[in-house]
Amino acid sequence: MSSSLFHTLNISRQDILSRMIDLDVTSNNLANVNTAGYKASRSNFQEMLDQKLIEGSLLKNTQLLTGQGNLTDSTNPLDWAIQGDGFFSVTLPDGTIGYTRDGQFGLDADLKLVTASGYPLVWDGTITEGMTNISISAEGNVTAFDETGASVAVGTVELTRFPNPSGVASFGNNIWLESDSSGVAQTGAAGDENFGTIGGSRIEQSNVDLGQEMTHMITLQRSFSMSIKAFQQTDTMISLAINLRKA
Numbered sequence: 001m002s003s004s005l006f007h008t009l010n011i012s013r014q015d016i017l018s019r020m021i022d023l024d025v026t027s028n029n030l031a032n033v034n035t036a037g038y039k040a041s042r043s044n045f046q047e048m049l050d051q052k053l054i055e056g057s058l059l060k061n062t063q064l065l066t067g068q069g070n071l072t073d074s075t076n077p078l079d080w081a082i083q084g085d086g087f088f089s090v091t092l093p094d095g096t097i098g099y100t101r102d103g104q105f106g107l108d109a110d111l112k113l114v115t116a117s118g119y120p121l122v123w124d125g126t127i128t129e130g131m132t133n134i135s136i137s138a139e140g141n142v143t144a145f146d147e148t149g150a151s152v153a154v155g156t157v158e159l160t161r162f163p164n165p166s167g168v169a170s171f172g173n174n175i176w177l178e179s180d181s182s183g184v185a186q187t188g189a190a191g192d193e194n195f196g197t198i199g200g201s202r203i204e205q206s207n208v209d210l211g212q213e214m215t216h217m218i219t220l221q222r223s224f225s226m227s228i229k230a231f232q233q234t235d236t237m238i239s240l241a242i243n244l245r246k247a
Contacts, residue, residue, distance in 0.1 A: 012227050012228075015223070015227040015230075016224065016228060018043075018045060018059045019224040021043065022059065023220050023224070025041050025042070025062055026213055026216055026220060029041060033206050034205075036103075036174075036203050036204060037069065037101030037204050037206070038102070038174055038208065039065055039101065039206075039207055040206070040208045040209070041062045044059070044062070064166045064168060064170075064176070065207065068084070069206055070204070071199060071202050072205060073203075074203050076201065077133065077201050078104075078113070079103060080198050081203055082101060082103065082196045083198075084195065085161050085165070085194060085196045086160060087099035087159065087160045087161070087165075088121060088160075089122035090115055090119035090175065091122060092119060092171070093119075098171050098176065099175065099176045099185070100115065100175050101204055102204075103203070104116055107127060112127075113127065117173045117175075121157070125154045125155010125156065125157075126154065128146075130146065131152075131154070132145045133145045134154075136200040137200075138191055138198055140191075142154050142155050142156065157198065158188060158189055161186050161188070162183050163182070164183050165182065167179055167180075167181025168181075168182040169182070
C-alpha cells in the first residue's frame with residue numbers, strides 16, 4: 001500500500017488538531033471583546049517536514065498581541081488606563097507579582113486598591129479613612145482630599161514593562177506573568193522613556209478586532225470541515241485497500 005495515503009491521513013489529523021486549538025484561541029478573543037484591558041492572542045503555526053515530505057503543520061505557540069486598545073472616558077475616578085507601554089503590577093494570592101492592563105480598580109474593606117478579582121495593586125501609597133476624590137496624574141502621582149478638604153499626595157503608581165511583552169505567560173483573569181520569553185520585568189515611572197502614561201477616569205478597551213476575529217472563525221470552521229472530510233475519505237480508502245489485499 002502506498003505510504004502517501006498514510007501521509008495524507010497524518011496531515012489531516014494534524015490539521016484537525018491545529019484547527020481545534022486555533023478555534024479555542026479565536027473563541028477566547030471573541031469572548032473578551034468587551035473585557036477592559038484585554039489583549040488578543042494569535043496562533044503561530046510551524047510547518048512539519050520529514051525527509052522532504054510535508055507532514056502537516058503544528059501549533060507552535062500563541063502570541064499576545066500588545067497593541068493599544070481604545071481609551072474611553074469613565075465616571076469612576078479609580079478607572080485608570082495606560083496609554084503606551086507598560087502594565088499595572090498586582091499581588092497574587094501566592095504572593096507572586098502579576099501584571100495587567102485592566103485598570104478598573106476599587107477599594108476593598110481595608111481601603112486597599114484592588115482589581116475586580118480582588119488582587120491588590122502594587123504601589124507605594126495608602127488610602128486612609130475619610131479620603132475622597134482620589135485621582136491620578138499622567139505620571140502616576142495619586143492625590144486625594146482629606147477630611148479637612150485639603151488636597152494631599154498619597155503615593156505613586158509605577159508601571160512595569162518587558163523587553164518582549166508578547167512573551168508574557170497567561171495567569172487568567174486578565175493577569176499575565178513574567179516568563180523566559182518575556183524577559184525580566186522592568187519597573188519605572190509613568191511618562192519616563194519607554195513607559196506609557198496613566199489616564200484617570202479612563203478605561204482601555206480590549207484590542208480585539210471583532211470583524212477580523214469573526215472572519216477568522218468562519219474560515220477556521222470551513223477548514224475544519226474540509227479536514228474532517230479529507231480524514232474520513234482517506235480512512236475509507238485505506239480500509240478498502242486493506243480489504244482488497246485480504247480478498
